[in-house]
Amino acid sequence: MIRKLSALACALIMLLTCLAAQAELIKDEVVYASLAADGQVKGLYVINAFEADAQETVTDLGDYTKAFPLGDAENFVYENGEVSFVMQAGRFSYQGDLEGKELPWTIGITYSLDGNPVAPEALSGAAGHLEVRLTVLVNEAMRTFANGISLQVTVTLDGDKAAN
Secondary structure, three states: OHHHHHHHHHHHHHHHHHHHHHOOEEEEEEEEEEEOOOOOEEEEEEEEEEEEOOOEEEEEEOOOOEEEEOOOOEEEEEEOOEEEEEEOOEEEEEEEEEOOOOOOEEEEEEEEEOOEEEOHHHOOOOOOOEEEEEEEEEOHHHHHHHHHOOOOOOOOOOOOOOOO
């Protein structure tokens, strides 16, 4: 009887070990840039999102000026380039603000009103046919990064003042 219980206990331990090994922590990372009206970078920040099917203790590396949670996590700490926290099953994100203001692309934005070039600060209250031209070129100093990642640009216009 003791042998059977021992064999059962060993089998149960092996099963639990296999199930624990199947627990998975998935990470997504997206870099956001806030741009001025002319396309110059005002700020960069990273959103790191984690997904787990069980409670996880996470340690993540990142060189940020500051990092803060965007949801509930226990013991969220950022020190010496290391973020650590305990997350519950599900999804958890944190934001890390970057010090540098360089992108793998050079972005330029120009404006014209009724076919005439206009400075962005002169557009407030103006009326006419607005054209916004976006130019994106690879930053040669960061070509390796530009070749390995994708770029998505979103332009938000006031729907009461501009129409497509």
